[in-house]
Amino acid sequence: MKRMLVSLSLLLLMTQSVPAQLAPPSGSTYGGSVPSSRKVVTGIAWYGVLADGFAEAKRTGKPILLITAAAQCNGVPGMW
Amino acid sequence: MDRSFLSGDQLIKATRDFVCIRTATYEDKQEADFLQWAFVGNTGGDLRNFGYCILSPDGKTKLRRSTRGPNFLYANSNAMAADLRQISAQYSGRTTTTTPNGSVPQMKSVRLGINVASCDGLPSVVVFGKDKSEVAALNQKLSAVIWDEQLAGKFIYASTTNSADLKAVPGAGFQSGVLVIKPDAFGIKGQLIKIISPEVSDEQLKQALLTAANTYTRISKTHGLHVRNGRQTGTIWKTEVPVPTRRRAPARSR
Numbered sequence: 001m002k003r004m005l006v007s008l009s010l011l012l013l014m015t016q017s018v019p020a021q022l023a024p025p026s027g028s029t030y031g032g033s034v035p036s037s038r039k040v041v042t043g044i045a046w047y048g049v050l051a052d053g054f055a056e057a058k059r060t061g062k063p064i065l066l067i068t069a070a071a072q073c074n075g076v077p078g079m080w
Numbered sequence: 081m082d083r084s085f086l087s088g089d090q091l092i093k094a095t096r097d098f099v100c101i102r103t104a105t106y107e108d109k110q111e112a113d114f115l116q117w118a119f120v121g122n123t124g125g126d127l128r129n130f131g132y133c134i135l136s137p138d139g140k141t142k143l144r145r146s147t148r149g150p151n152f153l154y155a156n157s158n159a160m161a162a163d164l165r166q167i168s169a170q171y172s173g174r175t176t177t178t179t180p181n182g183s184v185p186q187m188k189s190v191r192l193g194i195n196v197a198s199c200d201g202l203p204s205v206v207v208f209g210k211d212k213s214e215v216a217a218l219n220q221k222l223s224a225v226i227w228d229e230q231l232a233g234k235f236i237y238a239s240t241t242n243s244a245d246l247k248a249v250p251g252a253g254f255q256s257g258v259l260v261i262k263p264d265a266f267g268i269k270g271q272l273i274k275i276i277s278p279e280v281s282d283e284q285l286k287q288a289l290l291t292a293a294n295t296y297t298r299i300s301k302t303h304g305l306h307v308r309n310g311r312q313t314g315t316i317w318k319t320e321v322p323v324p325t326r327r328r329a330p331a332r333s334r
Binding site: 027028029030031032033034035036037038039040041042043044045046047048049050052053054055056057058059060061062063064065066067068069070071072073074075076077078079080 | 084086087091092095097098099100101102103104105106107108111114115118119127129130131132133134135136137138139143149164167168171177179181183185186187188192193195196198199200201202203226227229230231232233234236237263264265266267268293294296297298299300301302303306307309310311315316317319323
């Protein structure tokens with residue numbers, strides 16, 4: 001019985017749909033950290049190069065918020 | 081990129097106690113190995129286009145498990161902000177310096193910087209100088225003003241000494257300075273908005289950047305239309321690292 005339950009759970013996990021990628025915006029966007037703002041407003045200041053960010057984290061002792069994001073969508077640039 | 085989690089005022093404020101790194105996936109062979117560790121781990125498989133995690137200051141320990149994006153981990157932006165505050169509180173007494181940040185958070189190339197600026201809907205700032213020492217001096221000057229809360233996160237930066245890197249920006253590449261560029265919708269070309277002279281004072285540089293940010297008109301995009309237009313016009317981005325081909329699981333036989 002226990003084995004059957006485990007098998008069923010595994011089967012359920014395997015058949016659950018997993019998002020292939022984050023959902024694209026449903027409406028128009030101005031992009032970036034503050035996508036709804038027509039104006040340029042204060043946002044997150046991102047290091048774009050790993051080594052530069054690591055050097056700053058080492059210098060300051062601050063933890064690291066790391067994101068990787070492809071600067072193209074289906075091969076088309078200008079859209080995350 | 082998640083379009084709502086990273087917009088909240090509380091969240092943006094909370095990120096100031098972190099070093100925020102956003103690498104461009106598939107754009108650097110050396111970074112790819114680290115990203116593989118951070119976002120794929122020992123499970124095998126390919127590096128996906130998005131990933132999110134929190135790391136210790138030495139970059140060796142994951143403080144939160146890696147996910148495809150913050151929305152896979154938190155209910156909303158405020159929940160993420162609360163978690164960031166909780167994490168940073170553990171490090172607040174351990175910061176190793178009070179010296180102001182002397183670096184500029186740059187992209188690895190002008191080409192990538194203009195594309196990312198377009199993705200973000202932000203102006204691109206390119207430091208252009210005739211040699212490395214001039215670029216270093218300009219970046220030093222820039223670093224003194226860009227971390228001000230009035231300017232933080234408002235530009236995407238890059239540097240070059242090679243005028244050929246600016247061939248997609250008519251009028252740029254002839255004169256040293258801090259160039260403010262408006263990327264086109266696809267981030268392939270740019271329009272030179274302003275050249276800030278290397279001779280300006282820090283305050284003049286700050287005011288020039290503030291004016292550029294405040295007068296900038298962001299381009300509105302719609303995801304599906306943008307991609308369709310790009311494909312129709314053959315506007316395709318060439319990545320440095322090949323994007324893995326994702327195979328769909330075979331349909332189960334009935």
